[in-house]
Amino acid sequence: xxxxxxxxxxxxxxxxxxxxxxxxxxxxxxxxxxxxxxxxxxxxxxxxxxxxxxxxxxxxxxxxxxxxxxxxxxxxxxxxxxxxxxxxxxxxxxxxxxxxxxxxxxxxxxxxxxxxxxxxxxxxxxxxxxxxxxxxxxxxxxxxxxxxxxxxxxxxxxxxxxxxxxxxxxxxxxxxxxxxxxxxxxxxxxxxxxxxxxxxxxxxxxxxxxxxxxx
Numbered sequence: 001x002x003x004x005x006x007x008x009x010x011x012x013x014x015x016x017x018x019x020x021x022x023x024x025x026x027x028x029x030x031x032x033x034x035x036x037x038x039x040x041x042x043x044x045x046x047x048x049x050x051x052x053x054x055x056x057x058x059x060x061x062x063x064x065x066x067x068x069x070x071x072x073x074x075x076x077x078x079x080x081x082x083x084x085x086x087x088x089x090x091x092x093x094x095x096x097x098x099x100x101x102x103x104x105x106x107x108x109x110x111x112x113x114x115x116x117x118x119x120x121x122x123x124x125x126x127x128x129x130x131x132x133x134x135x136x137x138x139x140x141x142x143x144x145x146x147x148x149x150x151x152x153x154x155x156x157x158x159x160x161x162x163x164x165x166x167x168x169x170x171x172x173x174x175x176x177x178x179x180x181x182x183x184x185x186x187x188x189x190x191x192x193x194x195x196x197x198x199x200x201x202x203x204x205x206x207x208x209x210x211x212x213x214x215x
Contacts, residue, residue, distance in 0.1 A: 023212055027203065028064045032057050032071035060203050061196070069193035069200065072179075079179050079190055081197050082107070083151030086131070086141060087121070088114040088166070089184070090158040096184045098124040100154065103191045109152065114141070134168055145172040153180035154187040 004019055014020060034055040059070025072079055085104050089097045094117065101111055101121045111128040113121060118130040132140040144150050153173050157166050173180040181187045 025208070025211060026062075027208060028061055028067040030059045030061075030064070030067035030071040032059070032075045034075045060208065062199075062201065063192075063196055064189070065192035065194075065196035066200055068189045069196060072190075072193065077177075077179050079194055079197075080151040081194060082109060084112060084149060085109040085152040085154065086112050086144070086150045087128075087154045088117050088133075088141070088169070089154065089156045091116075092158070093156050093184050094120040097121065097154070098126065100184065100187050100191065101126045101128060104152075107191065107194055112141075112144075112150070142168045142172055145169065145176065145178065148176065150178060152190070153178060154184075155180065155182055156184060157182070 004017055007017060008014065034057060057071055057074030059067045059074060061067035061070060069079060087097055087101060097117060098121055102124070105111060105126055111121065111126065112131050113128050114133050115130045118128045121128040131144065134140050134142055153169065155166055155169055170180065179190070181190055
């Protein structure tokens with residue numbers, strides 16, 4: 001694509017290049033940025049406009065879930081296949097987190113959440129235990145992270161105070177290399193990846209490129 005774009009920029013036409021229809025591969029390629037947060041003590045791993053990655057990796061799979069799983073492995077985050085999942089989301093994500101919780105439970109995870117999130121999940125008929133936020137006193141979620149009781153973290157925040165309150169969760173997860181995501185979209189992709197853990201395969205670049213060699 002880069003080669004075709006460069007040639008178009010100097011005046012050549014797509015018709016002259018023989019590129020007149022979209023080529024849709026039979027596989028999925030997922031790119032992931034790599035951030036060296038763990039090398040900087042005290043830095044909040046929540047992304048902002050000033051953050052810059054130090055590299056990128058890519059995963060290729062027959063499904064999006066497989067490609068995403070490989071991209072996370074390449075970036076240094078290994079997704080768990082089971083265990084205890086902690087969920088704490090902002091109000092506008094409560095409805096979406098119910099489906100996420102149901103999918104995690106179906107995959108074999110036990111669920112634990114802060115009180116507001118746990119209330120929404122239990123109301124939908126999905127079993128979920130409640131745990132204190134840090135400000136609500138011990139025992140709280142950071143204690144559980146430090147005790148290595150939690151295997152997956154989904155934590156979305158909104159507003160300066162909420163971001164500050166959940167800082168310790170993200171930092172401890174990073175230090176202990178616990179898989180975590182700060183968006184519903186990321187959590188949904190993670191669930192899709194976990195579902196494909198038994199069907200992952202290796203794809204040679206030569207074989208992938210061969211798919212378009214005769215076009």
